Amino acid sequence: MATTLELTTNSPEETQALGHRLGAEAMPGDLILLSGELGSGKTTLAQGVARGLDIKGYAHSPTFVLVNEYKGRLTLYHIDLYRLDDPGEMAELGIEEMLTDGVCIVEWAERALALLPSEFLLIELFALAPTHRRLRLEARGEHYQRLIARLRTFAKSR
Ligand SMILES: Nc1ncnc2c1ncn2[C@@H]1O[C@H](COP(=O)(O)OP(=O)(O)OP(=O)(O)O)[C@@H](O)[C@H]1O
Numbered sequence: 132m133a134t135t136l137e138l139t140t141n142s143p144e145e146t147q148a149l150g151h152r153l154g155a156e157a158m159p160g161d162l163i164l165l166s167g168e169l170g171s172g173k174t175t176l177a178q179g180v181a182r183g184l185d186i187k188g189y190a191h192s193p194t195f196v197l198v199n200e201y202k203g204r205l206t207l208y209h210i211d212l213y214r215l216d217d218p219g220e221m222a223e224l225g226i227e228e229m230l231t232d233g234v235c236i237v238e239w240a241e242r243a244l245a246l247l248p249s250e251f252l253l254i255e256l257f258a259l260a261p262t263h264r265r266l267r268l269e270a271r272g273e274h275y276q277r278l279i280a281r282l283r284t285f286a287k288s289r
């Protein structure tokens with residue numbers, strides 16, 4: 132089964148649409164890791180995931196809090212590791228607990244990769260032009276391979 136999927140989006144709305152589909156497909160325990168430069172679109176994608184989980188009033192403000200929690204069809208834990216000073220803080224967050232029945236989406240995941248579970252969907256974002264982004268999805272584990280397979284129809288429809 133294919134483990135990667137690459138697509139290009141040409142606007143923030145298109146990136147959100149992929150996130151929306153991902154949120155709609157998400158199951159309890161899903162872990163989505165986001166990696167990409169400042170302004171590459173990680174939060175924009177996460178906004179779409181929130182909508183796909185029927186979360187109302189999602190507002191991600193840059194704060195010093197590492198985790199924001201939102202209630203929807205499933206609870207979404209939005210973790211932003213940009214300001215992670217000490218990887219030990221990651222261990223204290225208790226991500227395993229969040230994953231018992233929620234969905235976790237992690238910005239700047241590469242900052243604590245060794246402390247995260249070994250199976251996840253990794254999405255790398257690359258800014259190609261002011262409004263163009265390359266998104267590379269990679270599955271770690273069979274569960275996420277199946278998720279990518281379900282997202283393939285979205286990629287084809289574009
Ligand atoms: N195709 C696109 N997909 C996503 N965002 C886009 C796209 N085209 C333009 N943008 C713009 O790029 C910016 C992306 O910002 P966003 O906050 O999502 O990035 P980020 O990766 O979360 O950055 P940070 O590392 O600072 O948290 C937004 O202003 C958005 O409108």
Ligand SMILES: [Mg+2]
Pocket residue numbers: 173174175238
């Ligand atoms: Mg962000």
